[in-house]
Amino acid sequence: MKRKGVYESLIGELARLPGVGRKNAQRLAFAIMRLDPERARRLGQSIIDARASVRPCARCNNATDQELCEICANPRRDTTRIMVVEDPGTLHQIEHTRTYRGLYHVLTGVLSPLEVVGPEAVDPGPLKARLADGEVREVILATSPTVEGEATALFVTRELKPLGVAVSRIAYGVPVGMDLEFADEVSLIKAIEGRHAV
């Protein structure tokens, strides 16, 4: 009986992680149960270490265990561009594509119109401070094309425009592999607006 309790609580903890869900949690828990004890110990220890040492990067808010994150500390990154993202997860997803060599800025909150959360949720100060020395030429907004992401992008744009820096937003539109005929109106409009010369 006790064994079942431990197993259930592991599933419960895993299922509470974003994007996992009950079924995946069961699968993961089952895999963890079959690890040899030393590997299980290392997994547990790395979770504890990560949680204890991770903090926001002093410059960009990315998750790091140093004062500055790997990206900010890398002298080969293009320091004239900053890409604004909603969370470190999005940053890592974009890094994974290996198409962007500039810097990032992770926002500490998003506007959420449906929950009546307005501009008070986002402090634009730290981002504006990074633009003060004039080295940054372009700020690229990479927020999701959701209500929250779009409201946040509109707000950040409004804050940055007076500073004279070029503000762009990544293109949105029809996902790869989708038939245009089935695209909804908003996605089509976004795709047309975001067109580029070929």
Add this chain to the structure above:
Amino acid sequence: MTWIDTAAINVGQRHLSGADRLVTLITPAHGRMRAVARGVCLPRGPLGGALEPFGVCRVVLAPGRGDGLYRVEAADRVRDLPALRADLPSMLGAGLVCAWAGALGREGDGRVLYRLLHHTLVGLARPADAVAPVVARFLWRLTLVAGVAPELGCCVACRTPGDLTGFRMLPGGMVCALCRADGDLAMPPRGHAALCAAALEDGAWRSLAPDSARRLAALAQGYLRRHFGADLPRRAP
């Protein structure tokens, strides 16, 4: 419970695990409905982006687990309002309107609420209309839809029509100078006129000044809270 095929406006969503969301829909025949939309955040999932807030969609709902909870089987966009997503004040106004529609969606006639909400969102997407008057008008019309419209033509306490100088939250309406008590708000003639413009059925709300409209919207929200104890799905900033 059988399947329901209906028009709907998504007024609220909460992330569940993975790409699933719990959506709050305002529908013409059933008022507020809650439904689980599986895979709604996935670009190539069966629901795609069809359930994005602020637009009108057509949904097929099946009975879900739990009392009064449905499952979205299919969704299609019927009418998008892209202008709402291109302007921050319009977007915040639309968010507030949707949040209140969701909070009070079980009160009154669903069909009327749906029409009012639809009409309001279209108004917010129209650049000619300023945001604050549209929102103020929505909130005061919502008091009517929800069955708690304030008495504006005479004193709510003694029923005399003259010398109305205050506003009483409960039971709701103007009060005359004689009946006015502690706790009633001062309501000068100009405020009374603006309140009538927002609440009554004609085009007068269009002429409301933005400042006055914002005050009326704040008053309406306080009023709705007093009457329903309802509050918005507010997320801490």
